[in-house]
Amino acid sequence: MSMSRILLGIGLAVALLVQSGCGSSANRAPVDTPPADELMDEILYADDPKPRGTVWDIFRARKDQGQIGAVNKYIWNASLDTLDFLPIQTVDPFTGVIVTGFGTPPGGGRAYRATIHVNDPALDARSLNVALMTKSGPASAATVRAIEDAILTRARQLRAQDSRL
16 A cells, blocks of 8 residues: 555656646746736826826916816806807807807897807907807898907906906
8 A cells, every 4th residue: 555655646746747847937928017007097198198296286376277178268258248148058168169049139129149169278369259140140240340359358357357366
């Protein structure tokens, strides 16, 4: 019985040596996998660098305080103030589009509908596009120009109020 035990022990030892040789990683290079948070940062911040910040960032001045997303907040608010007699149907501050329904200005007899597009964060006339419609068709160019001038004047007033604070 001792001989069979010896042969069994030798057989098991040989089997363990063969099995351990199969898993040898001497010929393979180790796989370098980045952590999951680095992979997510690469996906989330593929176009822009990852924002770095500290607690002290709250005390620094922001780049442009006149922006809501990609539109100028003064032109945006001035558009809403100037055309407050029109019922608002759609508002999207991120794309800069305001769509109103038909409404009659105070003291006027003709109903207007407006679509305003604020397409730039700068406070200038090129940032504002106004399309004005009546129930019978497009409004006159003079009326559209008057609305644009009123919106830009109000935007300058709002900015002047903010700079005094």
